[in-house]
Amino acid sequence: MRSTHKKCLGLIFVSVGVLIAVFHTWSNGPSQIVDIQPRGESLLNKVLAQQYPYLTSGHESIAYHVKDKVASHLALNSCFCLADKESFQLPLSSLLFPRVWAHKLDAAFLESHPDPEGVKHHRAQEYSNFQKRSYSPADLPIIAEANSPLQYPTQGVEVRPLKTILIPGLGLKEEKTKHEVYLTATLGVFDVAATVNGVAVKGEGEKLMTLSSPFLPALNRQLQFVTYTNTVFHPKTADTVKFATDGHQAFFSIKVGHGPMPKLYNSGYQKEYNISALVTIATKTFLRYDKLKDLIDSIRSYYPTVTIVIADDSEHPQPVTGPHIEHYIMPFGKGWFAGRNLAVSQVTTKYVLWADDDFIFTANTKLEKMVDILEKTTLDLVGGAVREVTGYTATYRHTISVEEGGEEGDCLHMRHGYHHVIDGFPNCVVADAVINFFMGRTDKVQQVGFNPRLARKGHLEFFVDALGSLHIGSCSDVIVNHASKIKLPWGQTDSQKAYKSFRYSSSTADVNLHNEVFYFNNRFKCMTSQ
Template sequence: MWSQKKKVLMAMVTLGLAAALIRSWTPRPYNSVDVRPKQETKMEKLLEDRLLLSEHKYDDIPYRVKESVLGLLARNGCVCEGETRSINLPYAHLLFPRVSAQNLHTAFKVSELEEVKRRRAQEYHSFQMRSQTSADLLIVAEANSPLQYPTQGVEVRPLKTILVPGLALKEKTRERYTVNLTATMGTFDIAAFVDDVTMKGEGEMQMALSSRYLSALNRQLQFVTYTNTLFHPNTADTVQFVTDGHQSFFTVKVRHGVTPKLYNPGPKEEYNVSALVTIATKTFLRYDKLQDLIDSIRQFYPTITIVIADDNEHPKPVIGPYIEHYTMPFGKGWFAGRNLAVSQVTTKYVLWVDDDFIFTANTKLEKLVDVLESTTVDLVGGAVREVTGYTASYRQTFSLEQGGEEGDCLHIRRGFHHAIKGFPNCVVADGVVNFFLARTDKVQQVGFDPRLARVAHLEFFIDGLGVLHVASCDDVVVNHASKIKLPWGQSESDRAYYKFRYPPSSSDTAQTRSSLFYFKNRFQCLTHN
């Protein structure tokens, strides 16, 4: 009788776990989002009601906090907290992944931490000085001001001249109308004269215009020019625009035009993958698997270029048509090899693959090319099928939470943001599997940190946060060669590879990773599930 009760109890537990697993696999109700490039349209209607920032102006008016909205605001004091195990059942860690937290300052000795913090703060300050300009300052146009001026969108090339658009005065009747313009990185002048307008300071950093007639003054303001006189390739000047009792500010961006990097894709009837895509990989002690990869690629893409970075101690020749084999110093590392391989790519797109992948009929690169050609996405991952039959795309989302002087918090979660309209098998995420097609210039812009020698992947996507627009499509699949090797079936190269690939726990790999997160990325901690 007791045995039967135990069976019923076990069956109920199993059904409960199965239901939870099915629920965790249920697709989330995301709406698809159109990420296709939009044609240039008219500026959307500006919001009519704008919140004015006035310090202490309305302190005497009481207010009630709306907690649901207050909790969404940035607090500049992030906290990383892990989860405790709430369910103690077999395989619970697979069905209910626990969020863990890691404080990254522990990568350094206590005795050196304060000095590391000081250097990190100094480097961060230098970074802010390099990357921030006056255009980042919040400038609010005061309501009911008689001054009309551009709030954004004014741009001039270094040491060049433009007409300043949108300047005007909307003033009540008075005897004389006067405005003043002041800059710090350029001078003002006029492109044409208007009668009955008096000017002072032409060709100088401060210019005054006045007239008895408002219409004449406004006509003259249409011809005001700004000339940049202090060279900087990418900065901004803050211009002060003043009349009696009123002042306003607007920015003039000073920067070179962006030089495009264009690729000729050839005729557009269909995608010529060999002309658009280069396959890049890094190999180490696995020439047999590398040859299997090459053979599988040639079965479906006989003329596509394959770039191989090789840091073996005794490199073997890898020859064949459309193969570029580059050797490196011994054991130089995973990300260093990625940098080398990607640096030699001359096509519009680069496909990254591991050297133990196998192409099949489901490895349709044309589908990935179509996503990149049809959307604003920079990088799109596929899926990897293991020998067990399990197929994974390893989609991750990142959230960077501001944390004040101690650094920021990085939160990594499994999942994706939303589906992509027009591509039913594709979603937008922040990190994807180690099989992806990307715009070559974008990958080169982010780069791979060569200090990550043996274990690394998501670090590339973390460095690319804010630069890369990432997607994932689970209908383009590459096979993964078996990693299962019985001890008596392992070759000498297999044993050497696993020694490098899976270093002992005493290795400094984890410390290096944490120290880079802490100092280079200015994180105080990270959480992930």
């Protein structure tokens, strides 16, 4: 009996715990998580004033009644770092009732920083530059006046996945005794954040919602409170909304997706560019340790503390050591673009400078000029110039365009030249492909990446992959020298002969690989070039 009694007590205890857990989970479901303060009318007024200040004029005198259940989900331009309060303690309560924790990053970081105001200013400046680079005119809300007689937004309406927004600019202008409009969507539902007397609303919380009223001003006031809630999660898509009345219909898109995530680099706020904190030099070497040594020595003559990252796929790698040098060994003969990927992947500074291992820095190799144009423009990558031993200086400026070609594939067109000169930088132009000496924003170069299958040759392929992703420039006043390639046959070392046999291989397999990359990976059927 005593054993049975203990089992019953144990069962009751477990059952109560499960019931409490179920109740806690139910009571903290998705509909209860969002708690945006302040609620009600003040929140709605703030959203209208902050996000759509030009849309509220004309109907302010018409009263409305806030729907707290809907209005509380509207996002205001503020967020709060709030943790769940601990309500009670039970055995295993941390497992049964996991609480939301909060960590105030600003306080934790700034309290221990020697110059909190300086780093805040630097962070704000970095974010401002990021916003300028990521801004698109297509993000600006534009409202089509009621010519049809429907008024609606033509662009610039965005919602975060599974979140709620007010739809700006909806309106109706017509001369009738009864007015009715309806909205339909596929990836979300409609509702109203407030109700207006004299307006009938049907389909709240559904994909089809109808609004009608004998009073046009009241209907237009009600349309100011129409909300859209995304219900199908997707990190980046769009919903096409139909807005219609008798005899007329219009369509507009609501972008659904997360905003661009900033990637800012804390290189320290300084009046002059600290190249060592801003730039890492990356290179790839293969058997040419004599050339690599000359490159490093020349860099150290002008930039003694800049980090140099070296990817090396030599069969018998030699040690490359020294201050601010990172030497990474790869499998033998892994290849050109694989080495680029490795080297760039290890860069932690804001910018990465790519230099071949047979380049030589001179007084004209001013990295500050490259940093200056990247800091002051929306460019993601800027190329320099390479001076050969003959005195000829090359910039390799090309424009690239893709022409649609139907089912058989598209056409790639490459031409010498550039698009236009950059205002304020007379020696710099905008192009689509530049020479093999360039500085780029590290995160943007990493996003495009380098095809590791291209082992022996590869340059144009990177810029084709970057088309539409990178804003590219070229400046002729930043010059690096190219070591001499002239070697008499009887003066070549075994390493030089081995390098030549690998580097300048023209096997059928290599040719077929490049054809495959363009034909299959990029879906081109032809390529034209000058």
